[in-house]
Structures are given as structure tokens and as C-alpha cells.
Amino acid sequence: xxxxxxxxxxxxxxxxxxxxxxxxxxxxxxxxxxxxxxxxxxxxxxxxxxxxxxxxxxxxxxxxxxxxxxxxxxxxxxxxxxxxxxxxxxxxxxxxxxxxxxxxxxxxxxxxxxxxxxxxxxxxxxxxxxxxxxxxxxxxxxxxxxxxxxxxxxxxxxxxxxxxxxxxxxxxxxxxxxxxxxxxxxxxxxxxxxxxxxxxxxxxxxxxxxxxxxxxxxxxxxxxxxxxxxxxxxxxxxxxxxxxxxxxxxxxxxxxx
Amino acid sequence: xxxxxxxxxxxxxxxxxxxxxxxxxxxxxxxxxxxxxxxxxxxxxxxxxxxxxxxxxxxxxxxxxxxxxxxxxxxxxxxxxxxxxxxxxxxxxxxxxxxxxxxxxxxxxxxxxxxxxxxxxxxxxxxxxxxxxxxxxxxxxxxxxxxxxxxxxxxxxxxxxxxxxxxxxxxxxxxxxx
Numbered sequence: 276x277x278x279x280x281x282x283x284x285x286x287x288x289x290x291x292x293x294x295x296x297x298x299x300x301x302x303x304x305x306x307x308x309x310x311x312x313x314x315x316x317x318x319x320x321x322x323x324x325x326x327x328x329x330x331x332x333x334x335x336x337x338x339x340x341x342x343x344x345x346x347x348x349x350x351x352x353x354x355x356x357x358x359x360x361x362x363x364x365x366x367x368x369x370x371x372x373x374x375x376x377x378x379x380x381x382x383x384x385x386x387x388x389x390x391x392x393x394x395x396x397x398x399x400x401x402x403x404x405x406x407x408x409x410x411x412x413x414x415x416x417x418x419x420x421x422x423x424x425x426x427x428x429x430x431x432x433x434x435x436x437x438x439x440x441x442x443x444x445x446x447x448x449x450x451x452x453x454x455x456x457x458x459x460x461x462x463x464x465x466x467x468x469x470x471x472x473x474x475x476x477x478x479x480x481x482x483x484x485x486x487x488x489x490x491x492x493x494x495x496x497x498x499x500x501x502x503x504x505x506x507x508x509x510x511x512x513x514x515x516x517x518x519x520x521x522x523x524x525x526x527x528x529x530x531x532x
Numbered sequence: 533x534x535x536x537x538x539x540x541x542x543x544x545x546x547x548x549x550x551x552x553x554x555x556x557x558x559x560x561x562x563x564x565x566x567x568x569x570x571x572x573x574x575x576x577x578x579x580x581x582x583x584x585x586x587x588x589x590x591x592x593x594x595x596x597x598x599x600x601x602x603x604x605x606x607x608x609x610x611x612x613x614x615x616x617x618x619x620x621x622x623x624x625x626x627x628x629x630x631x632x633x634x635x636x637x638x639x640x641x642x643x644x645x646x647x648x649x650x651x652x653x654x655x656x657x658x659x660x661x662x663x664x665x666x667x668x669x670x671x672x673x674x675x676x677x678x679x680x681x682x683x684x685x686x687x688x689x690x691x692x693x694x695x696x697x698x699x700x701x702x703x704x705x706x707x708x709x710x
Contacts, residue, residue: 400535401535429550439651458544459543462539465540465543466536466540
């Protein structure tokens with residue numbers, strides 16, 4: 276069952292991409308495209324790219340070199356769009372908080388710069404092995420992209436968590452999917468790029484990656500399509516008395532100044 | 533292989549962090565419990581600590597070595613106050629966010645103002661704490677913690693306004709008690 280080109284293999288490669296295309300269609304139909312245009316573009320490009328790689332993999336007329344070229348093109352487009360989506364979602368999170376907007380952008384841009392530097396260092400120390408440059412370069416680029424992606428996702432989560440910024444459902448769902456995929460893919464590509472696994476091991480890692488991708492697409496479907504449970508109109512609790520007394524005293528003192 | 537292990541460990545830590553964030557989003561503290569998390573701050577003592585005149589007085593009266601020792605103690609106390617102010621600001625962010633959805637325009641406006649002030653204070657607290665930790669190594673300089681006192685006072689004003697709009701009876705009762 277856990278063999279390359281088995282039924283499960285083909286299902287895990289094709290089904291999440293079809294699901295992602297359906298999700299993109301529903302995003303468009305429900306008018307969410309205006310809220311998350313970059314994510315819509317990512318969903319379409321990522322699904323089409325992955326399906327193109329699948330066709331290149333099974334089509335006998337496509338040579339090995341051309342397969343890797345298609346894979347390279349899909350990876351470059353997908354990676355570029357991922358970073359645009361991260362920027363889009365972060366802007367969405369910051370929008371209601373102008374007082375920390377500029378600071379947040381500077382902080383995350385700074386984190387991005389440091390992460391690119393770290394990823395470049397990791398790439399410099401990666402083992403290229405005996406594989407062709409086209410393939411080893413692809414592995415290293417995957418590793419680089421996922422180091423930066425995971426770092427950015429964690430930075431944004433930490434920033435929002437420190438300032439207790441509230442996430443809307445769409446933004447949180449998109450970031451959660453990126454976070455899970457970045458963790459799983461980074462671990463998998465770190466092994467592929469640096470530990471030279473056997474063919475059997477490589478196939479198992481492929482299954483792991485495809486499973487994670489499927490899981491992430493399901494997360495996006497859940498957060499983007501299932502509406503949030505409506506709660507009763509909120510009434511915030513009254514502030515504790517001892518603080519109000521203190522605050523009131525302070526205010527009185529300020530007025531008397 | 534070492535690099536692979538480092539990256540796998542980093543990915544595992546990242547995964548744990550993301551799961552923690554997801555769980556904390558699902559299990560947010562009930563609004564009624566939030567208010568009890570606010571810790572009172574003695575503003576007067578805090579103001580004395582950050583008063584530049586106090587610094588000058590101590591600098592003139594004490595030997596340099598004694599001044600540095602005393603100043604380090606004062607900086608630690610200042611850090612404790614700022615940490616508490618930051619924690620209170622975080623609680624007030626949540627309280628303000630809970631009130632944002634109300635139908636009353638004035639209350640929503642006050643809640644928005646409270647959230648803005650609290651977020652700003654939290655940012656300033658982070659900067660002030662960073663400066664204090666640097667100043668602990670070199671206690672002759674003084675961190676600009678007065679900004680925090682001002683920010684905290686402004687936050688108090690926003691919180692009072694929101695409290696008054698949400699529960700008009702309470703502030704009147706408190707004022708009467710003064």
C-alpha cells in the first residue's frame with residue numbers, strides 16, 4: 276500500500292488538489308475573493324501546479340529532466356505566492372490595530388531578513404550527495420522556502436499572541452494550514468536534503484508530505500467554508516472594583532493638578 | 533545529518549507552538565474570569581521610582597558604587613511594575629475586544645480606544661523592559677520608564693470610560709465612596 280504509484284499514492288497526490296480547486300471556486304462564489312485575493316491565487320496556482328507535476332510524473336512522453344523543470348516552475352510560483360499570502364494575512368490581522376501596525380511590519384520584515392540569512396546558511400551546509408544539480412537544488416530550495424515560511428508563521432503567531440491581537444476566522448485558518456504544512460515539510464525536506472534517505476525511506480517521506488498537504492487543505496476547507504458559531508451578544512464584565520477605585524483616585528488627582 | 537536533526541527539532545518545536553496557539557484560541561478564558569486577572573499597581577510608588585529628580589538626589593547623596601547598587605534594586609522594582617502594567621494591558625486588550633461587538637456606538641468606540649491604548653502600552657512596556665535590562669548592566673543611565681506611567685494613566689482613563697458606559701451605576705457608587 277505504501278508504494279509509489281499505488282492507489283493511496285495517487286489519491287493523496289490528486290485529491291487534495293481537486294479539493295483545493297473546489298475550495299477556490301467556493302471562495303470565489305461566496306465573495307471571499309475580495310478578502311483574500313492572494314490566497315485565492317495561491318490555491319489555484321498551487322493546485323494546478325501540483326496536478327501538472329502529477330501529469331508530468333505519469334506521462335511516459337515527459338523526460339526526467341522535463342519533470343524536474345515542471346516541478347521547479349511549480350515550486351517557484353507556489354513559494355512566491357505563499358509569501359504574498361503571509362503578507363496579506365498579517366496585514367489583515369494588523370488592520371484593526373493601527374498603533375502597532377508599523378512596528379509589526381518592521382518586526383516581521385526584520386524577522387524575514389534574518390530567516391533568509393539562516394536559510395542561506397542551512398543551504399550552504401546542506402549535503403548535495405550524488406544527485407544531479409537540478410534535483411539537489413530543488414531539495415535545497417524546498418528546505419530554504421520552508422525554513423523562511425515556518426519562521427515567518429511562528430513570528431506572526433508570537434507577535435499576535437504577545438499583543439493579544441484577535442484573529443478573524445479566515446486569517447487564522449489560512450495561517451494554521453501554512454504552519455502545519457511548514458512544520459511537516461521542513462522536517463521531511465531536511466531529511467531529504469541532508470540525510471540521503473533510501474528509496475523506500477524517500478517514498479515514505481512522500482506519503483508523509485502528501486498526507487500533511489491533504490490535512491492542511493481540509494483545515495482550509497473547515498475554516499473558510501464552515502461559518503463561525505454565532506454567540507449571544509457579548510457583554511463584557513464590569514472591571515474589578517479595586518482597580519476602578521484606584522483609577523478613579525488617579526483621575527481625581529490628575530484633574531486637581 | 534546534524535543539520536537535519538537541528539531542522540527536525542525546530543519543526544517539532546514549531547508544531548508544538550502552533551498546536552498550543554490553536555488550543556488557546558479554542559479555550560479562551562471566559563470574560564468574567566479575565567477581570568480578576570488584573571493586578572492593582574501602586575501608581576504613586578511607580579511614579580516615584582521613575583522620577584528623574586529621585587535619581588538625581590540619590591546620585592548626589594551616595595557614592596558611585598552605592599548608587600549603582602541602589603539603582604539596580606530600583607531598576608528591578610521598576611521592571612516588576614512594568615511587567616505588571618504590561619500584564620494588565622494584555623487583560624484590558626481582551627476586555628476591550630469583548631466589548632467591541634456591542635450594539636451601542638459609544639461603548640464600541642470606548643472599547644476600541646481601550647484596545648488601542650492597551651496595545652500601545654504593551655508595546656511600550658516591551659521596549660521599557662528591554663531598556664531596563666540593558667540599564668541593569670550599566671545603571672548610570674536611566675531608562676525612559678516615565679512613558680509607561682503616562683501610558684498607564686491614559687489606559688486607566690479608557691478603562692474607566694468603558695466601565696462607566698457598560699455599567700453606569702458602578703463609577704457613581706465609587707465616586708460617592710471617595
